[in-house]
Amino acid sequence: MAIAPRRYSDSKIADASFLSQRHPCLHDAVYNASPQVLMEVDAGMQSYFAELLDAYRGEVAGEAFFTALAQQMAEPEHARKWRTLARLEQFVANRLRAVLEAEGVRIPAIEPDWQRGLRSAKEYAALSWPEALDRLLPELDRYVREFEASESRMPKNLLPLAQFVTAHERALVEFVTLELAQQGADSLAAALRLLEENPLAPVERPLPKKSTM
Numbered sequence: 001m002a003i004a005p006r007r008y009s010d011s012k013i014a015d016a017s018f019l020s021q022r023h024p025c026l027h028d029a030v031y032n033a034s035p036q037v038l039m040e041v042d043a044g045m046q047s048y049f050a051e052l053l054d055a056y057r058g059e060v061a062g063e064a065f066f067t068a069l070a071q072q073m074a075e076p077e078h079a080r081k082w083r084t085l086a087r088l089e090q091f092v093a094n095r096l097r098a099v100l101e102a103e104g105v106r107i108p109a110i111e112p113d114w115q116r117g118l119r120s121a122k123e124y125a126a127l128s129w130p131e132a133l134d135r136l137l138p139e140l141d142r143y144v145r146e147f148e149a150s151e152s153r154m155p156k157n158l159l160p161l162a163q164f165v166t167a168h169e170r171a172l173v174e175f176v177t178l179e180l181a182q183q184g185a186d187s188l189a190a191a192l193r194l195l196e197e198n199p200l201a202p203v204e205r206p207l208p209k210k211s212t213m
Contacts, residue, residue, distance in 0.1 A: 048154050049105055052096055055147075055165055057113045059093035062086075064117025069132070072125055081179075081188060085172065088191045092168045099161055133176045140173045168194055 066086035073079035097107055124132045147166040154162040171190035178187035 048150075048158060049100065049103060051150055051153070052100060052158070052161070053105060053107075055150075056093055056096040056100060056107070057110075059089045059096065060110045060113040061117035061120070063089035063093065064114040065089075065121050068118050068121035069124060072121070075129070077184075078129055081175070081184075084188050084191060085175065088168055088171065088195060091195055092165060095161065095164065099158070130180065133179050137173070137176045137180070140169065140176060144169045144173060164194075 063086045066082045066089060070079040070082035070086060073082065100107060124135070127135065144166065147162070147169050151159060151162045151166060168191075171194055174190045175187045178184065
């Protein structure tokens with residue numbers, strides 16, 4: 001959730017193409033921690049686990065971002081759509097968290113990432129609906145390409161999860177594209193399919209108080 005992905009140079013993770021600061025166009029919203037913090041889970045953590053952890057933190061920030069946007073909307077239908085996207089972000093984060101925990105990866109507290117998402121939403125407060133969507137689209141397109149590249153680095157057992165993360169990013173692109181084309185009646189179709197058809201149930205996780213700003 002930032003302007004551009006960050007590539008870390010620490011020798012232990014130089015081969016990892018991190019998805020850092022990804023997500024719907026949120027200028028400061030994703031994990032901005034140092035390589036040392038990223039590696040605190042385990043000095044020998046595989047780079048793909050670091051990528052998945054980074055993606056998880058982006059989803060937390062994304063949920064906060066869309067939640068805040070929904071609470072700022074005067075138009076109920078727009079608020080409903082942002083809430084649906086926030087639900088998708090939480091669903092993806094829950095899946096990522098479940099896998100990471102099963103692999104013994106320690107999950108950091110979500111409050112810093114949640115707050116980054118809220119701060120990013122402030123940048124959209126004064127934008128109209130089309131302006132906000134227009135701002136999101138090029139960043140979402142870039143994130144899709146990054147997630148597609150990440151799939152090639154995943155071991156076979158984690159590839160379905162990585163593909164699911166990419167699919168959800170494509171669903172966000174589809175949402176924005178259809179909204180800008182004034183086809184809002186169908187804009188959430190891909191997001192809803194992911195929520196309804198995914199075979200794994202969400203994993204509950206504690207959330208901080210969801211104050212918007």
